[in-house]
Amino acid sequence: MIQDLAPSNNSQYGDGSIRVLKGLEPVKERPGMYTRTQDPTHIIQEVIDNAADEALGGYARKIEVTLHEDDSVSVEDDGRGIPCGIHPEEGEPTVQLVFTRLHAGGKFDKKSGQGAYAFSGGLHGVGVSVTNALSRRLEVTVKREGKIHFMAFGDGFVTDPLTVQGTCGMRNTGTRVRVWPEPRYFDEPLINLTELERGLRSKAVLLPGVSVRLKREGNGRLLEQTWHYPGGLEQYLSERMGEDPLLIPVFTSERFFEVEEGDSFAPGEGASWAFSWHETRSLQGESFVNLIPTSLGGTHEAGLRTGLFEALKSFIEHHGLLPRGVRLQLEDVSARLQFILSIKMLDPQFQGQTKDKLTSREALKLVSTLVRDPFEHWLNQHVEHGKALADLVIRQAMARMKSGQKIEKRKSSGVAVLPGKLTDCESERIDERELFLVEGDSAGGSAKMARNKL
Structure with missing residues (x-):
């Protein structure tokens, strides 16, 4: 049956049909565009x-960080405190703008040197304003210039003006x-404790000398856990790799550019890293x-792998270790690699507001340039x-080439080549293989992260 698709006479499309979302309304209408909505x-x-x-x-x-019995969460630091004066252009308290305006913050004016943060996690500028939009209540207390300031919000709007x-x-x-x-914005109303702990631990690892504490209220008791890594990346990586013997000792180093050191990168940009290899285990x-x-990697991880590949390839060729007919590829070097990589760069560009994947092209050159020479020297x-x-x-490499020969034989026998959207199984056992069908590329990335490679 062919349906009549003619517009109804009752439908009106005029100037008043266009709706303009103001303030934090876009976040409330489409929270998934600004944050992960699985849980808060x-x-x-x-x-x-x-x-x-602030610590960086x-x-x-x-x-x-404190998890309270009423399911609220508080985060406290001893930094400078959010400015509480009247903003010279907007005519409102600066702290109010930070929590009620998208793209308001101290992370934009970086290259001029006038911004509050030379290095921060991106330029989206929607972080805590999204937190406010998706919360039924938010309170902020600021200690600054000898005064204790307080302000509160409800559903993203000011309920208690700054005092x-x-x-x-x-x-x-x-x-x-x-x-x-606000639970209605999330699939699950409670915080993912495992993810929160992992994130706090990583902050302690990347900020040697900074104490990161988690408090949990419940049943009349207060549980506390503190992370402090004076040994930084090397200490953390050694803990992650466990008691299994390493192929080489953990290689740890860092390099940050100084003033007038070069035109390619700004002063302060650079990287810290720690890595080693297992004989048999593959770790993420x-x-x-x-x-x-x-968590989804990006161009900085590609730069690390490229730098390590070039350094090791040069070492192998210099010492004449490569058998005839064997060609090395990037995957041969990174197959058993375990690493922790932390970079600092101005204006990083991410894939989406959740910042799971770095897309800045400069990061590949930055990391590969810094890693190659010191690692080749160490080798x-x-x-x-x-x-x-x-x-x-x-x-x-030899195992890969042998496996490739088998694949070529299968192709010639008429077996279809694996489509680019699919990721091949790591196990050859049929009972350990599974096929996951997901909604799109973003969901596919999450599924790949959840693969158990141990």
């Missing part, structure tokens, strides 16, 4: 990231934000950009370790 964890992480930015700039020494509630010492500064997430690395975890200083690693990589 990500909107809490936005507040934690602000505290971490050298202004804070502690970050404290001064008391005084404090001039050196007693910081910000405390307490959030009551961890990477960060300005303290933001990038030539520790030839026995270098040869052991070369042997592993060459065996990986």
Whole structure:
């Protein structure tokens, strides 16, 4: 049957049909465009990231997160405190703008040197304003310039205007934000404790000397857990890799550009890294950009793998270790690699507001340039370790080439080639293989992250 698709006479399309979303309305209408809506964890992480930015700039020494019995969460730091004066252009308290305006914050004016943060987790500028929009109540207490300021919001709107509630010492500064997430915006109403703990631990790893504490209220008790990693990346990576013997000792280094050192990168940009190889295990690395975890990787991870590949390939060729007919590829070097990578860069570009994947092209060159020379130098200083690693990589290459020959034979027999949208199984056992059908590429990325490679 052919339906009559003619417009109804009752439908009107005029000037008044166009709706303009103002303030935080876009976030409430389409929260999935601004944050992960599986649970409220990500909107809490936005507040934690602000505290971490203060620590990254050298202004804070502690970050404290409390899970309260009423399902609210508070985040406190001893940084400079959010400015509470009247904004010169908007005519409203600056702290109010931070929580009620999209794209308002101290992270935009970086290259001029006038911004509050030289390095921070992106330029989206919608972090804590999204937290406010998706919370039924949010309270902020600021200690700054000898005064204790307080302000509260409900459903994204001001309910308690900014007031001064008391005084404090001039050196007693910081910000405390307490959030009551609105359950209707999320699939699950409660914080993912495992994800929260992992994020807090990573902040402690990347900020040596900063104490990160998690408090949990419940049943009349207060449970506390504190993370502090004076050994930084090397200490954390050694813990992750466990008791299994490593092929080479953990290689840890860092490099940041200084003033007038070059035209390619700005002063302060650079990277810290720690990596090693297992003989048999394949583990997933961890990477960060300005303290933001990038669980889906990105161009900085590609830069690390490229730098390691070029350094090791040069070592192998210099010592004549490569058998005839064997060609090394990037995957041969990274197959058993375990790493922690943290970079600092101006104006990082991410895939989406959740910042799971770095897309800045400059990051590939930044990391590969910094990693290659020191690692190649280390290999030539520790030839026995270098040869052991070369042997592993060459065996990986030979196994790959042998497997490729089998695949070519299958192709010639009429078996279809795996489509580009699919990721091949790592196991050859039929009973361990599964096919996951997902809605789109973003969901596919989450499914790949959840694969158990151990």
